[in-house]
Amino acid sequence: MADLENTLHMQLEKGLVTIELLPKLAPGHVARIKELAREKFYDGVVFHRVIEGFMAQGGDPTGTGMGGSKKPDLKAEFSKEPHVKGICSMARSSNPNSANSQFFICFGDAGFLDNQYTVWGKVVAGMEHVDALKRGEPPKNPDKIVTMRVAADAKA
Numbered sequence: 001m002a003d004l005e006n007t008l009h010m011q012l013e014k015g016l017v018t019i020e021l022l023p024k025l026a027p028g029h030v031a032r033i034k035e036l037a038r039e040k041f042y043d044g045v046v047f048h049r050v051i052e053g054f055m056a057q058g059g060d061p062t063g064t065g066m067g068g069s070k071k072p073d074l075k076a077e078f079s080k081e082p083h084v085k086g087i088c089s090m091a092r093s094s095n096p097n098s099a100n101s102q103f104f105i106c107f108g109d110a111g112f113l114d115n116q117y118t119v120w121g122k123v124v125a126g127m128e129h130v131d132a133l134k135r136g137e138p139p140k141n142p143d144k145i146v147t148m149r150v151a152a153d154a155k156a
Helices: 027-038 127-131
Strands: 007-012 015-021 047-051 055-058 087-090 103-106 119-125 145-150
Touching (some): 015 127, 027 119, 027 145, 119 127
Antiparallel strands (some): 007 015, 007 145, 055 103
16 A cells, blocks of 8 residues: 555646655655645646656746745755656756755656756656646646645545
8 A cells, every 4th residue: 555645646637646755765855845745835836847758847836947945955865766757856956956846757768867866756646647738848828736735634
């Protein structure tokens, strides 16, 4: 059975995406994603950069790719986990320790990112909904995250 404390439910307009969090790889980043999800930070935030064959990026409340949360930036937690289809990883500036709230989901193999971006999760269900996001930098009428929740919080 899934570890509900380390499972995210990201509701997109087209359907539900289930993400398995990987705290052994990136404990600080997983803690941040869960903290922001619990604060409803990601609700209504668009995917502002969606590149065919590469990835979908979101998590910026301004929708520009330049914003983040008010929390301090995170120290990089690079790992050997490969950037392949369904991998969730943190976006950052050229500073390796600048990840904050923005993340991306890989559409395919992006091995050139390995050991340079922090992998914090992987899509285990609903990848077809990620694949269906409108493309563009930024997309016209971008798709948004309706809600993002830690699965453990949904249990009554």
